Amino acid sequence: MIAFCTSLRARALSNDWAYHAWLLEVTAASMLAQTRGDICVVVGCHDIPDSPLASNPRVRFVPVSVAEPQKTNDAMIGDKVLKLSAGARWAIANGCNYIVFNDADDLVSNRIGAFVDANRGGNGWYNASQRFYTYGGQLMRLQHIAGDAAGPCVIVRSDLLAFARPPFRGAWVDRTVADGEQDYLALLARQNVEVSELAAVGLGHYRAYMAERGTPLSPLPFAGNVVINHQDSMSTAGGVHGYQPISSLGALKRSVRWLPTLRWASSATRREFSIPPNSEIPAAYRGGASVFWR
Numbered sequence: 313m314i315a316f317c318t319s320l321r322a323r324a325l326s327n328d329w330a331y332h333a334w335l336l337e338v339t340a341a342s343m344l345a346q347t348r349g350d351i352c353v354v355v356g357c358h359d360i361p362d363s364p365l366a367s368n369p370r371v372r373f374v375p376v377s378v379a380e381p382q383k384t385n386d387a388m389i390g391d392k393v394l395k396l397s398a399g400a401r402w403a404i405a406n407g408c409n410y411i412v413f414n415d416a417d418d419l420v421s422n423r424i425g426a427f428v429d430a431n432r433g434g435n436g437w438y439n440a441s442q443r444f445y446t447y448g449g450q451l452m453r454l455q456h457i458a459g460d461a462a463g464p465c466v467i468v469r470s471d472l473l474a475f476a477r478p479p480f481r482g483a484w485v486d487r488t489v490a491d492g493e494q495d496y497l498a499l500l501a502r503q504n505v506e507v508s509e510l511a512a513v514g515l516g517h518y519r520a521y522m523a524e525r526g527t528p529l530s531p532l533p534f535a536g537n538v539v540i541n542h543q544d545s546m547s548t549a550g551g552v553h554g555y556q557p558i559s560s561l562g563a564l565k566r567s568v569r570w571l572p573t574l575r576w577a578s579s580a581t582r583r584e585f586s587i588p589p590n591s592e593i594p595a596a597y598r599g600g601a602s603v604f605w606r
Contacts, residue, residue, distance in 0.1 A: 313350040313594040315403035315470075316343040319395030322358040322380045326386070327544045331597060333361035335540070338379040340365055342586035344427030345413075354403050356395025371445070374398045377505045386496040389514075394503060397475070404470050410436070411473065413511060414465045419445075419585040427532070428467060432471040438518050439463030440499060440531035443538045445577065448590050448598025451574045454535065462518045462529075466539040468510060472527050477506045484513045484521055490518070501542040535575055538585045541601035 318334055323329045336355065343353045353371045358380055359545040360366055360373045376398050382388035400411050410428050414420055427437075444453040448525065457463055475531075476482065478501035488497055513521045521528045577587065590598065 313352060313406075313408045314346075314410045314412065314425055315352050315406075316340075316412045316414060316420065316429065317354045317356070317396055317399035317403060318356050318393045318414055319399070320359070320416050321388075322362070322382055322391070324358075325383050331359070333363050334414070334594070334597060335542075336361065337365060338412070338586070338588060339416055339419055340409065341370075341544075341555075342419040342422065342468045343412075343488060344368075345422045345586045347422050347426075349425030349429045352403070352406075352408065353426055354399035355455065356397070356399040356423060360403035373403060376505075378505060380455045381499075386493075386499055390500040390503070393500060394505055395509055397508040400470075400473060400508050400511070401475070401506075404473070410467055411470050412465065412467045414537060417540045417542065418464060419540065419587065421534060421536050421584050422534075422586065423534060423584065424493060426469065429533075431500060434467035435522065436466065436471070436529045436532065437466045437532040437536075438467075438529045439536045440445040441535040443535055443575070443581075443585075444541055445538050445581050445587070446541045446599060447588075447593050450575070450577055452538070452577050452581070453570060453573050454575050455509055455573065460519055462515050462536060464515050464539065465531070465532075466510070466518050467532070467536075468522075468529070471524075472525075474509045474525070475506045476509050476512070476553045478504055480508070480512075483524055484509045484517070484559065487517050488513060499572060533538055536538045542597075543601055546567070 319390040321332055326332045340353045351370065355373045357373055358376060361447055365371045366373065376395055378394055396413055403411050439462055441454065442457045480497060480501055500507065510518065510521060519529055590592060
């Protein structure tokens, strides 16, 4: 069985809780739309939304007992790691052979299940390319991820996941500290909860971490996910809630540079990633962000 593990932001930290519940429903629909494979969706959370997902037998909500984080980037990333870890532990305990970590507001390709099913035994795969989209839009931006980085969607054989309990030690900790993330690690350790090392080290080090352990990941041979840009995303909020904002001139230069990466959101792509028709997207949830934001 393949478990798609994700994390849901706490109700108290959401500008619009109904919107985050809707985002999760669309994301879960893309996970459950796999063309092949035995699939389940596991959601680490503080609150279970009033949603049809709560009664879906292929969806499992795993509440965490840790306190809700402050609304800062480090604290909320740590919260996501704790929830992904709780979901992964549930998946392993329930016999899932592969685990896919993915954000609760990003869509996944319906080809992932069949690909994993056809390549059983592999260590796992990282996202070497991804698409950016804003609900209600007609265009996407395609990004081929350069260097050693990876996209937020990662697939790992469950028996290769290692877990650690504070005080954290090891190469993954050294790598995180070298990035200047001591505050994040301290916040994570303060919860005194066992965490997935892979989730904790983050997408910037997925590949290096697994290679260092002697179980390297392979590139997924297609774009595995669509990153949804929206105003209540940690990645687009700017300042202490996400990436630092750039100047208007800088944004213009970046947009011009990215023009060749624009792609039409075709009907085939919409089907692959289960993107709802614009007529089914509530008006309040359309737009609000740009594919050039990140």
